[in-house]
Amino acid sequence: MQKIMKKFILKVFIVSAFIGLASCKKLLQQDSLTKLDESAVYSDVNLVQTSLKGIYANWLNCRVDEQGTVLMMGTDETQQGAFQMKTDASKGGLDRYDGNLNSLQGQITTQWNLRWPLVNEAAKIINGLDKPGLVPGSKAAGVVGEASFIRGFIDFELAMYWGSIPIRDLSRENTLGLKRQPLKDVWAFIISDLIKASTLCPQTNAPGRATSGAALAMLGKAYMSAPESTGLRDFDKARNCFEQMMGRYTLVPYQNLFDYTKPNTVEAILEFQYSPVSPNNNKVQFQIGSRAVQNTFGDGCYFSGYDKIVPTIHAYETVANGGVWEDGDLRRDQSIRYDFSYYGVTPTYDIISWEGLGANHDELNPHIKKYEDFRTDSHSGLGYNNMYNSGKDMPVLRLGDIKLCYAECLNELGKTGDAVAVVNEVRTRAWGGTLPADRAWTAMSQDDFRTKIMDERIRELFAENWRKIDLIRTGKFVDLVKKYNKWAAQSGTIQAFNSLLPIPDSEMKLNDQITPNDQNPGYK
Template sequence: MQRTIKWGLIAGIAMLSVSCSNFLDERSTTRLDESQVYEDVNLVETSLKGVYAKWKFIRTDEQGLIMMMGTDEIQQGAFQMKSDPQKGGLDRFDGNLNSTLNHVANQWNIRWPMINEAAKIIKGLGAGTLTPASREAKLVGEASFIRGFLDFQMAMYWGEIPIIDLDRSAELGFRRQPLKDVWAFIIADLQRATLYCPETNDPGRATAGAAWMMLGKAYMSAPVETGLRDFSKAASCFEKMMGEYTLVPYKDLWDYTRPNTREAVLEFQFSPVYPNNNRLQFQIGSRAVQAYFGDGCYYAGYDKVVPTKYAYSSVDSGGIWEKGDLRRYESIRYDFTYYGVTPTLDPIKWEDLGDDFDELLPHIKKYEDFRTDKHAEEKINNMWNSGKNIPVLRLADARLCYAECLNEMGRTGDAVTVVNEVRARAWGGTLPEDKKWVASSQDAFRTAILDERMRELFAEDWRRIDLIRTGKFVEYVKARNEWTKRAGNIKDFHTLFPIPDTEMKLNDDITPADQNPGY
């Protein structure tokens, strides 16, 4: 009982640490009385909907960008680095990246109430024998998917984490558990999700296809030392779901008039109307554009994050983009001309950034929402209301993961064929001969696929995980992130984040002695 109360307290404090006041005003699903929830499946459904709402909230506003910072794909804008040295530690990897950094603590804290609530649903409805396709089974499947997905992220970002299994709470407590146990738990959750998640579901909710895809990702991402990394099993998972989805023209993925395309495995649902807007454009747009044209220009913003030079440059300039790749101009904005007028830096030269002004260098484009523009018929007139859906899982990602697995299984030729199928879409459906991948060594494929994943999945929140699971995080970030390169601080231990100081103070089972090495 004390442990349950303690975890409830930790979850409650976690909720209080979230920056958005609207999230604070919501009634926490962790406070529902368990006996009441499990007496009525309708209340379980309500509880699960609350978990989904809070889960998609992770991807909104500045907090939706934190895990993209400090990679070889995305870095913080120059003015942000100058004006917020603490958060700058996420790219400089200096002493500001420590256990007291609120931005890291928030990422830890916002996930635990959802994991805890999913655990209650699984225990409450999964105690007896579940009938496949029953409403109870569906809810258990979705809760298992959510817990598995969030634990997957937590384990990738922090390594050893607590396991929230209410059937074993007395045994496990709230200690960090061995990696092998953590990943076995994640895999078991996602396996259960493949059994009970429905084949189809309301937009924004988990399906069997999403469960199979995440199970595949878990098998290929589990640390080698756990003994659970298995590319053959991962490939089998992707094979079970890919046939249910179809690649669509790349531009359709970012067209707000075409949400939840046939390629979407899971999308978070948003709209340009508060409180269901995601507010991303406010963070990723250009402050030079804002100063010149005002909030009513749909690609204005405040440069919280920008692409690295490697991520926006062409191959002949040391970057990733090949001539003719349609994904480039759907992903990244290079031209800031607005109704015939090209902005300058004049209104913001007071920032005094020397040669570091990046407000008119390339910016993230994928999440721009014209409905917020002052010329749009919606008359919203403020980029803060941006509300495009955000892709979480989609077919092209699954196919590229599948290709990686084939390469690791010694089937590099088959892997090349799969990659070319994805690349064909990037050239309008017909891949030029000189752009087709040809058979290469297994190691050369490993290098090339990471560039291809950046082209396909730029700014979709997978890059940090891709670099960690492939062991390339420190090498690539040090070479390609401008602020990391200048600072020269990044070390191997920075692959994981520090356990927040607040967690060590509130949780008797995690002490400073349990901190990740190096912090």
């Protein structure tokens, strides 16, 4: 049993019974922790606002520490470090796509269990407040809008990674139960939530909270990503969503996006809020930093770490060497660390030679840089002195991403010339405001654009948790992972069914409405 949410205390009683269990069924059917009638709680907008704040606080856990890296593993962009692959066969399955990727895999179970409590609590809020006569612009409408955004966003993730999922609409609970629903119904529900959020969310909000702009951005992504089999994929509707919201945001210099002194820039649509002070730190540096650096300089070096996840060669090399990076692209050195020297000393592999990795040593190969937090360095003078305290904000939605999504829609609608012009806007920022003529995209076919945009999205969004979704929605998951992920290439076992994750064994044991017969094809 894993505690997911803090108890919400308001006046003299606890508002929410929000304990995350291994089972969706047990989680969703638990009794209240208090004698207070739940229907009374969730129909009171003042009480519900406390619950909503709790959902936001616990949503951050999806990006914290190791669990924040799991869904970035196994792509053509990032993979686990060599030492991790050697020492943990179970986690290794997340990159090898071998028999260790199964319903018993603990990290996959954690990802599943992190999200369902948030969906369930949002569903309670919506069920309690979304009644006839709800007035747009009212306090209650805003809360319903934000809860709908959260449920829509997280259901979007769950559907992308697991396919058919339960629909948590409490007004239809007797009909729907807790079983997996048809894919078309799932995506229609996601779209409905995001439409409602785009109507009811405020246009401006506190940092880290949903706005109508964020809802429109996610609604556009949903229209782009809904499986073609559902009949709901609609690039024109996605285009319209993006056009409604893009003008509210502005591209900023790329380096500003990852500068902890400049949080929540005018480019940020939604940004998860962290700090280097526990318990609000994200701890992600421990997972992305270098083990050789840590063994040489200690925890007080801000780019120390454990090599849990590192860039693939494709994601850190130049075009000339088979990678994605072009000369002069400023995003490269903002996204990836190539130099590990520290106050005049350069680490070597000698200090970790005991690992026995031979040619597979990658602790001093390029690493993820975006989330390094100098405030944690012993030389910062701030007293944190441990990279584990890393606490930079993390972008969830930002304009650079949405412009590239918009360009994809234009291309799919036969407006490739317009799509190229939009991509060049993003690339102009990448070259500091002046795009050299030989770096500007020019006329190309629709198919060429589809190929080139995938590398452009690595350059713009490296390690921002969108890559696996991009690969799945474009149908390029198997081909590109097999080609560029070192461990998947060596194993040679990745198959089409691996584009979805297995339903956790614990869910099937505790939820009698999801049985082994409901498992995603290819898994046991």
